[in-house]
Structures are given as C-alpha cells and as structure tokens.
Amino acid sequence: MKHQKWGAYATISFHRPVFESTTMPRLLSVLLFALLTLLAPLTRAADPSADYRLGAGDAIRVQVFQNPDLTIEARVAEGGTITYPLVGAVKLGGLAISEAESTIADALRLGGFVQQPQVNIVLLQVRGNQVAVLGQVNRPGRFPLETTNTRVSDMLAAAGGATVGGDDIAILIGLRDGKPYRKVIDVPSLYLDENSQDDITVAGGDSIYVHRAPVYYIYGEAQRPGAYRVERGMTVMQALAMGGGPTIRGSEWWLRLHRKSADGSIEKISPKLTDPVLPNDVIYVRESLF
Numbered sequence: 001m002k003h004q005k006w007g008a009y010a011t012i013s014f015h016r017p018v019f020e021s022t023t024m025p026r027l028l029s030v031l032l033f034a035l036l037t038l039l040a041p042l043t044r045a046a047d048p049s050a051d052y053r054l055g056a057g058d059a060i061r062v063q064v065f066q067n068p069d070l071t072i073e074a075r076v077a078e079g080g081t082i083t084y085p086l087v088g089a090v091k092l093g094g095l096a097i098s099e100a101e102s103t104i105a106d107a108l109r110l111g112g113f114v115q116q117p118q119v120n121i122v123l124l125q126v127r128g129n130q131v132a133v134l135g136q137v138n139r140p141g142r143f144p145l146e147t148t149n150t151r152v153s154d155m156l157a158a159a160g161g162a163t164v165g166g167d168d169i170a171i172l173i174g175l176r177d178g179k180p181y182r183k184v185i186d187v188p189s190l191y192l193d194e195n196s197q198d199d200i201t202v203a204g205g206d207s208i209y210v211h212r213a214p215v216y217y218i219y220g221e222a223q224r225p226g227a228y229r230v231e232r233g234m235t236v237m238q239a240l241a242m243g244g245g246p247t248i249r250g251s252e253w254w255l256r257l258h259r260k261s262a263d264g265s266i267e268k269i270s271p272k273l274t275d276p277v278l279p280n281d282v283i284y285v286r287e288s289l290f
Contacts, residue, residue: 221250
C-alpha cells in the first residue's frame with residue numbers, strides 16, 4: 001500500500017490481489033465439484049435406484065465433468081452395450097449405475113483421452129429389467145425393477161392387487177441360472193405369514209400370472225342360484241348359505257352334488273352339509289317332499 005500526497009489530501013492505492021479475478025470462478029468450480037464428490041456416496045446411498053442394474057432398452061445420460069463434448073444420451077442395446085465417443089462400444093448391461101460410471105471412466109483414462117474423468121450417469125427411462133404381472137389383477141402390465149431386492153408382494157402391489165375374481169394363487173415363471181423357473185405362490189401367506197418363503201425376489205424378465213378364482217355352481221330351489229367363488233375350506237353348508245339358502249319349497253336335506261372325477265365322468269353324490277366343496281362342483285337343491 002502506497003501513500004501519495006496531493007496538496008492537503010492523501011490518496012491510497014492498493015496492489016492487485018494475488019489471485020487474478022478470472023481465476024476465481026474456476027477455483028469455485030473446482031471446490032464445488034470436490035464437495036459434490038465427497039457427498040456423492042451419501043446421495044447415492046439414499047437413492048432408491050442406486051442398486052438398479054442397467055438392462056436392454058434403458059435410456060441413460062452420460063456426463064463427464066468439464067468435458068461437455070462427452071455428454072450423450074444413449075439407449076442400452078440388446079447386447080447390453082452403448083456406443084460412446086472416443087472409446088466405441090462399452091458394455092454396461094447388468095452393471096449398477098456406479099459400476100457403469102467406473103467402466104466408462106476407466107475406458108477414457110486407459111485410452112488417454114481424459115486424465116482423471118469424473119463420470120455421472122442419469123437413468124432417463126427404464127425399459128430393461130421389467131416384470132410382467134398378468135391375469136386377474138387390477139392394473140396388468142409390465143413394471144420396472146427399481147431395486148435389486150424387489151419381491152413378489154411388491155410387484156402385486158404395483159399391479160393394484162388381485163381383482164375380486166382373482167385366485168389366491170399366483171404363478172411365477174422366469175429364468176434362474178439360465179434354466180426355466182416356475183413357482184406356485186400362495187398370495188395370502190405373503191401378507192399373513194411374517195416369514196413367508198413364497199415372497200421371493202423377482203428378476204428381470206419374470207412373469208407373474210394370477211388365474212381366475214375357482215367357482216362352484218348352485219341351482220334349483222335356492223334363493224340366489226348362480227356361480228360363486230370357492231373359499232378355502234368351504235363346506236356344503238357354507239356354499240348353500242352363499243346362495244341364500246333353500247327356498248320355502250326347497251330343503252337343505254335334499255341336495256345333490258355333481259362332481260367331475262379324474263377320468264372325466266360326472267359323479268352324482270348326496271352330500272352331507274359338512275362335506276368340502278371343490279372347484280366346479282354343481283349343487284342342486286331339490287324340492288322338499290313335504
């Protein structure tokens with residue numbers, strides 16, 4: 001700092017700062033990126049899609065810090081690859097987001113294109129790891145796997161659950177270790193049993209099918225003849241109650257049950273009220289003799 005006298009007044013002049021003003025924005029940018037780098041693991045841990053593994057059809061945006069020319073939007077091909085500037089084909093299928101970022105960064109560094117590449121991948125659209133939920137559900141369709149621990153109950157909830165006419169049984173089909181996989185799942189146990197073995201983890205390409213619930217039929221001298229759902233452990237007495245019971249001309253003691261046997265023939269049975277009801281049973285309420 002210098003002092004100069006000008007008549008009765010003194011003026012003060014200052015030396016130029018150590019950092020040029022043009023370098024300040026760059027310094028702030030570097031400091032900001034360093035802070036974001038430190039916070040990235042915490043942000044990714046809180047992100048529910050952090051464990052998501054890229055699959056064919058997924059759309060992503062790839063960005064490299066301070067290299068805008070390397071920013072692209074691409075879709076993962078059927079073979080699991082994308083074409084990236086300078087390095088060519090890069091296989092990302094089956095990799096988590098963080099693993100895919102490291103793969104592209106390694107390719108840029110080993111190729112001598114960027115010394116210390118900081119790569120960020122944003123998932124734009126999920127079309128790869130999806131599970132189809134079909135049949136008697138409220139919203140049938142294909143649903144993405146956003147995490148690696150998505151279970152059967154999660155997918156059924158995403159599809160709005162089973163309809164009124166849906167069965168208590170769901171069928172899961174897919175591939176495990178390259179081999180066809182099929183499992184019959186007891187849906188109520190998924191929610192009633194705390195340690196249900198049926199609530200397994202689903203994988204991309206799986207399909208869950210909910211069939212129509214089994215029914216029985218009641219006709220004759222019944223208050224409400226028709227088809228009704230067969231509930232678990234249902235007896236003839238309960239089935240008769242679903243139909244409103246016998247009319248004043250009918251009798252609960254004069255019932256006839258038609259049941260298809262294993263060889264396809266129809267058996268005619270005079271059932272007891274405590275006998276079980278099976279799918280496709282036909283109950284005829286006969287007219288009372290008195």
